Amino acid sequence: MNLAxxxxxxxxxxxxxxxxxxxxxxxxxxxxxxxxxxTKDDYVNWQRRLAARGWMAPNxxxxxxxxxxxxxxxxxxxxxxxxxxxxxQIPFGVVMVAxxxxxFGNDAQKAYYLPRILSSDDWWCQGYSEPGSGSDLASLQTxxxxxxxxxxxxGTKTWITYAQYANLIFCLVxxxxxxxxxxxxxxxxxxxxxxGVSVRPIVTIDGGHEINEVHFDAVRVPVENLVGAxxxxxxYAKFLLExxxxxxxxVAASFRLLGHLKELAAQQRVxxxxxxxxxxxxxxxxxxxxxLTALSYAQLRSLASEHxxxxxxxxxxxxxxxxxxxxxxxxxxxxxxxxxxxxDPATRSALWYFNFRKTSIxxxxxxIQHNIIAKRxxxx
Amino acid sequence: MDFSLSSDQxxxxxxxxxxxxxxxxxxxxxxxxxxxxxFSRDHWRTFASLGWLGIALPESQGGFGGSPVESMILMxxxxxxxxxxxxxxxxxxxxxxxxxxxxxxxxxxxxxxxxLLLSLAYAEDGSRYDEGLVETRARRDGDDLVIDGKxxxxxxxxxxxxxxxxxxxxxxxxxRHGITLVLVDGDAPxxxxxxxxxxxxxRASDVVFSGVRVGPQAxxxxxxxxxxxxxxxxxxxxxxxxxxxxxxMSVMHATTVDYLKARTQFGVPxxxxxxxxxxxxxxxxxxxxxxxxxxxGTMALSSSESDPQRRRALSATKxxxxxxxxxxxxxxxxxxxxxxxxxxxxxxxxxKRMSMIELALGDVDxxxxxxxxxxxxxxxxxxPPDVAPPVAAESFA
Numbered sequence: 067m068n069l070a071x072x073x074x075x076x077x078x079x080x081x082x083x084x085x086x087x088x089x090x091x092x093x094x095x096x097x098x099x100x101x102x103x104x105t106k107d108d109y110v111n112w113q114r115r116l117a118a119r120g121w122m123a124p125n126x127x128x129x130x131x132x133x134x135x136x137x138x139x140x141x142x143x144x145x146x147x148x149x150x151x152x153x154x155q156i157p158f159g160v161v162m163v164a165x166x167x168x169x170f171g172n173d174a175q176k177a178y179y180l181p182r183i184l185s186s187d188d189w190w191c192q193g194y195s196e197p198g199s200g201s202d203l204a205s206l207q208t209x210x211x212x213x214x215x216x217x218x219x220x221g222t223k224t225w226i227t228y229a230q231y232a233n234l235i236f237c238l239v240x241x242x243x244x245x246x247x248x249x250x251x252x253x254x255x256x257x258x259x260x261x262g263v264s265v266r267p268i269v270t271i272d273g274g275h276e277i278n279e280v281h282f283d284a285v286r287v288p289v290e291n292l293v294g295a296x297x298x299x300x301x302y303a304k305f306l307l308e309x310x311x312x313x314x315x316x317v318a319a320s321f322r323l324l325g326h327l328k329e330l331a332a333q334q335r336v337x338x339x340x341x342x343x344x345x346x347x348x349x350x351x352x353x354x355x356x357x358l359t360a361l362s363y364a365q366l367r368s369l370a371s372e373h374x375x376x377x378x379x380x381x382x383x384x385x386x387x388x389x390x391x392x393x394x395x396x397x398x399x400x401x402x403x404x405x406x407x408x409x410d411p412a413t414r415s416a417l418w419y420f421n422f423r424k425t426s427i428x429x430x431x432x433x434i435q436h437n438i439i440a441k442r443x444x445x446x
Numbered sequence: 447m448d449f450s451l452s453s454d455q456x457x458x459x460x461x462x463x464x465x466x467x468x469x470x471x472x473x474x475x476x477x478x479x480x481x482x483x484x485f486s487r488d489h490w491r492t493f494a495s496l497g498w499l500g501i502a503l504p505e506s507q508g509g510f511g512g513s514p515v516e517s518m519i520l521m522x523x524x525x526x527x528x529x530x531x532x533x534x535x536x537x538x539x540x541x542x543x544x545x546x547x548x549x550x551x552x553x554x555x556x557x558x559x560x561x562l563l564l565s566l567a568y569a570e571d572g573s574r575y576d577e578g579l580v581e582t583r584a585r586r587d588g589d590d591l592v593i594d595g596k597x598x599x600x601x602x603x604x605x606x607x608x609x610x611x612x613x614x615x616x617x618x619x620x621x622r623h624g625i626t627l628v629l630v631d632g633d634a635p636x637x638x639x640x641x642x643x644x645x646x647x648x649r650a651s652d653v654v655f656s657g658v659r660v661g662p663q664a665x666x667x668x669x670x671x672x673x674x675x676x677x678x679x680x681x682x683x684x685x686x687x688x689x690x691x692x693x694x695m696s697v698m699h700a701t702t703v704d705y706l707k708a709r710t711q712f713g714v715p716x717x718x719x720x721x722x723x724x725x726x727x728x729x730x731x732x733x734x735x736x737x738x739x740x741x742x743g744t745m746a747l748s749s750s751e752s753d754p755q756r757r758r759a760l761s762a763t764k765x766x767x768x769x770x771x772x773x774x775x776x777x778x779x780x781x782x783x784x785x786x787x788x789x790x791x792x793x794x795x796x797x798k799r800m801s802m803i804e805l806a807l808g809d810v811d812x813x814x815x816x817x818x819x820x821x822x823x824x825x826x827x828x829x830p831p832d833v834a835p836p837v838a839a840e841s842f843a
Contacts, residue, residue: 345815352765352821353765353814356765357766359739359742359762363739364734364738388735433724436724436727436728437720437724440723440724444703444717444726446706
């Protein structure tokens with residue numbers, strides 16, 4: 067048993083670190099560090115640098131442009147990106163739709179879409195939730211009716227992150243209203259520039275615009291945009307959930323955020339000393355840091371079992387819940403640390419806190435994750 | 447990075463799992479706890495014959511060259527079985543203190559063969575959990591030391607052949623320098639004990655030393671330089687308690703989930719109620735966070751990092767273990783309803799042991815304070831630990 071990272075792992079870490087140092091534009095790093103909004107150009111700029119190095123899609127099979135890294139290397143890569151203030155990976159293309167196309171798509175779909183994801187020619191968004199279908203996703207109502215070589219799509223999708231940047235959306239749509247509710251759902255790829263697609267921005271409580279509502283009014287979608295078989299969309303979406311591991315834990319990002327919190331607390335003064343030296347506040351920071359350390363080890367354990375060839379199970383629910391709770395705890399402390407500074411939107415401290423309330427809601431609310439663990443691990 | 451247990455470690459795990467499965471159990475444990483000494487000499491001989499008493503000690507000290515991982519494997523199983531035998535005071539605390547001191551290989555050999563029981567006497571009325579606060583004094587008399595003072599909470603003090611005692615040989619009660627560890631025979635003239643049964647099924651003693659005389663060969667480590675050994679010993683103790691706690695929590699959780707499936711009310715298993723499902727999930731998450739920190743703490747013992755970093759890691763471990771343990775234990779009782787309150791049902795015994803582990807070797811407040819204080823002398827790096835877990839990983843539930 068060797069407890070440490072291997073020399074090869076350390077060398078790999080150094081290679082990733084120097085790549086980021088060399089390639090990441092300083093202004094993008096600054097925006098990421100300060101929590102400023104990144105533009106589409108910022109993301110694409112960075113993605114193209116990753117792609118040029120062959121590092122755009124570590125999660126893909128090598129044959130399609132993946133890196134062939136083992137789970138430990140992927141973990142190191144993610145950590146270094148976070149610590150190097152690289153923009154977060156936009157998951158919708160690389161992590162969400164691509165694995166479904168690779169697993170269930172036909173050759174023409176793979177040949178067309180995958181290279182365009184690698185090159186950032188396409189920006190994808192995800193059309194799952196609807197105004198009436200959140201946690202009960204299978205109740206979705208967006209209809210796709212076959213009409214010759216097309217589906218005609220009508221309905222509304224909502225909470226769609228960066229729909230304003232996207233030219234493509236992958237959707238769960240109902241193709242058979244008579245079938246049992248999961249069975250009547252299909253997985254459809256839709257061109258956002260098609261006539262009848264409209265995007266309405268949704269501003270969140272932090273004043274930001276990340277999410278949108280997308281409306282489909284008799285949008286004609288070629289049948290070749292169906293992935294896999296009609297009525298199997300639910301199965302594909304579930305396949306993705308089971309294979310999308312740890313991506314919401316954000317451990318490295320939380321360590322980074324924690325550093326931010328400590329800097330903030332070191333600048334504030336209370337009772338003649340800095341806030342970080344105030345016993346009460348220092349213990350609050352310590353408590354969350356300890357939890358984060360525990361989570362980082364939980365994540366490594368989960369990597370270890372994946373390394374040993376086990377299929378990811380409900381661990382992803384566990385790290386989602388704990389990871390988001392910790393992110394939220396840190397942003398709460400950022401707002402607290404800032405004192406009256408939190409009133410001023412320019413400090414962003416309260417805005418971080420407001421914004422991060424989303425984390426326990428998105429990607430399957432933490433309550434739904436509890437249900438998943440209760441059912442799948444505990445058998446309740 | 448290699449995540450697997452070695453074949454030797456797997457053998458240990460199999461043998462201790464078998465022991466806990468075959469030889470322990472609520473009825474037998476009850477008889478042992480009620481007995482005269484509060485543990486089974488037969489079991490202790492078994493521990494010796496299976497090599498468990500020397501497994502984690504260095505070969506240079508007569509041990510079998512294992513690491514804290516071996517100790518972790520044993521302690522987790524002991525937790526699952528609620529094993530009462532004095533492995534913690536004798537091997538983890540007493541044995542490690544002697545091993546770190548370096549000069550008592552003959553005693554360690556006896557201990558490894560099962561012929562010598564040890565305990566550690568460090569806590570005092572005024573010290574609470576602070577091992578650096580020592581008022582028990584030892585004055586020099588020629589080459590001898592003469593000890594006066596009182597120690598409390600000495601685990602299995604009544605059966606300990608020798609006690610490792612922290613005494614002040616120089617300075618004031620809070621000085622880091624001037625603390626010496628000395629070996630005192632359990633029945634030495636001037637040693638007076640008050641023995642009691644602990645609330646969690648163990649035994650402990652308060653020990654008064656009145657003019658107890660020991661020779662220079664009784665000193666463990668250096669005169670006046672005992673604190674570093676004591677701190678390191680207690681850190682090994684924390685890691686061992688963490689493993690025991692993980693074993694205990696895993697039983698409490700599994701038992702609770704079984705109960706939720708079996709217990710019927712309103713015509714349905716109560717496990718079909720979402721409020722109880724979520725509670726059971728939160729228990730599982732607490733357990734898994736604790737297990738992760740148990741690995742982290744165990745790791746930190748064998749890493750080459752500096753003493754303050756090691757101590758800080760073990761403080762973090764203890765905080766998580768205690769918080770997780772309190773949650774899992776309280777919920778295990780609550781979700782069982784009144785049956786969980788009964789002496790007859792086993793879950794309460796796990797709860798009681800877990801509650802005492804919470805405070806043993808320092809409670810949450812103590813270790814949070816230590817964690818913060820030690821953090822000030824480190825750089826405030828925000829990177830996660832650059833290491834992998836020590837074993838692999840028992841996967842999630």
